[in-house]
Amino acid sequence: PLPYTTGPLAGMQVDPSGVLNDLGNDPMLLLCKSCLHDVNGCKVPQLSLANGTYVGPIPHKLEDLMIVKESMIALCQVKCMMLQLKEENGTVNLPTIQCGLKGNVIVYPQCPSKVSRMPPPSIDEITSPICILFVGAQLPMQDWLKNHVKPLAVSGHCVQWAFACLKTHNPHYHDILLNECVL
Structure with missing residues (x-):
């Protein structure tokens, strides 16, 4: 509209x-x-x-989807994505903090006939492009990982909910079926 x-x-x-x-x-x-x-x-x-x-305004419910959730409901999959892990308050900017680059995202396939008609992809397809590289003198502590790597944790219920919202608001998802077996 x-x-x-x-x-x-x-x-x-x-x-x-x-x-x-x-x-x-x-x-x-x-x-x-x-x-x-x-x-x-x-x-x-x-x-x-x-x-x-x-395609219209992004529904409020979908504005804050995390990376893995987005990849589970996307019709085309990301080939490569680099991003920065930050402290939650976002004000600390020390050279010792783990960081990376947030850059261009490459999406494939380019041929529209190859676009998935039944997301989400398999667990292997989702996790294969995910690689976390820590740069520094030592690995982060386990408790830091548990508290700061939340964008990689996904529940099947959240994916179902986001997918239902897309079917309602995005005409590209109108005839797409959700692969419940993967969830």
């Missing part, structure tokens, strides 16, 4: 948070430099909603 159905922005795919004076007849759009350059050159901006990548 488009956010604007009437007025000068009717039928346009624009994020309402980037529109000033959207109640009047002369709305003003807020654009980043890259998008402004593309629009001035009569091109659709690369990350524009008009490129068909927008």
